[in-house]
Amino acid sequence: EAGVAQSPRYKIIEKRQSVAFWCNPISGHATLYWYQQILGQGPKLLIQFQNNGVVDDSQLPKDRFSAERLKGVDSTLKIQPAKLEDSAVYLCASSLVVTTEAFFGQGTRLTVV
Amino acid sequence: SQQGEEDPQALSIQEGENATMNCSYKTSINNLQWYRQNSGRGLVHLILIRSNEREKHSGRLRVTLDTSKKSSSLLITASRAADTASYFCATDDNFNKFYFGSGTKLNVKP
Numbered sequence: 001e002a003g004v005a006q007s008p009r010y011k012i013i014e015k016r017q018s019v020a021f022w023c024n025p026i027s028g029h030a031t032l033y034w035y036q037q038i039l040g041q042g043p044k045l046l047i048q049f050q051n052n053g054v055v056d057d058s059q060l061p062k063d064r065f066s067a068e069r070l071k072g073v074d075s076t077l078k079i080q081p082a083k084l085e086d087s088a089v090y091l092c093a094s095s096l097v098v099t100t101e102a103f104f105g106q107g108t109r110l111t112v113v
Numbered sequence: 114s115q116q117g118e119e120d121p122q123a124l125s126i127q128e129g130e131n132a133t134m135n136c137s138y139k140t141s142i143n144n145l146q147w148y149r150q151n152s153g154r155g156l157v158h159l160i161l162i163r164s165n166e167r168e169k170h171s172g173r174l175r176v177t178l179d180t181s182k183k184s185s186s187l188l189i190t191a192s193r194a195a196d197t198a199s200y201f202c203a204t205d206d207n208f209n210k211f212y213f214g215s216g217t218k219l220n221v222k223p
Contacts, residue, residue: 031211041215042213045210045212045213048210050209055208055209091156098209101158104155
């Protein structure tokens with residue numbers, strides 16, 4: 001069984017530029033999560049999808065971050081414009097439903113300079 | 114905001130010793146999970162305990178859950194250098210939202 005795929009693995013951009021991350025969850029998983037993990041901290045939930053509907057986006061900075069889940073499968077997370085404090089690892093995860101274990105991708109390490 | 118808080122933030126032990134880390138959370142939950150993260154890698158699921166369970170075992174791992182105190186503990190017995198990692202608890206609440214705690218950084222010295 002293929003795992004959660006994320007791309008790119010690394011990205012370096014200048015502040016005020018835009019960037020997009022892509023996630024392909026495990027086939028059949030209804031729930032998809034995007035987390036932001038700053039070095040030395042726990043993952044912070046940005047947005048949680050159930051199929052293509054949003055369950056929680058209370059911690060998503062909506063003035064600059066946006067996310068969508070296409071046809072309830074793949075998802076993209078966009079930052080526009082980026083700030084220095086957005087430097088972090090962005091993790092995508094999926095689960096069959098929210099009450100089962102989540103499988104994580106390897107993450108995208110974003111550096112904003 | 115984070116749902117869970119792990120304690121201690123960092124733990125350093127000798128190989129062969131047991132490691133215990135604790136997690137406290139704020140709201141009612143459906144289940145609690147523990148994950149491991151090696152440096153620079155993704156998170157790996159270790160164990161899930163449901164709100165109506167009090168204790169669960171998996172290999173060298175033992176997890177307890179006390180819903181009256183809103184707390185859980187993870188015990189790793191006979192630790193190995195390969196157990197060096199950060200450990201996180203994660204909860205899904207009654208609104209089906211899935212949050213992680215701040216983590217415990219475990220260092221097992223050979």
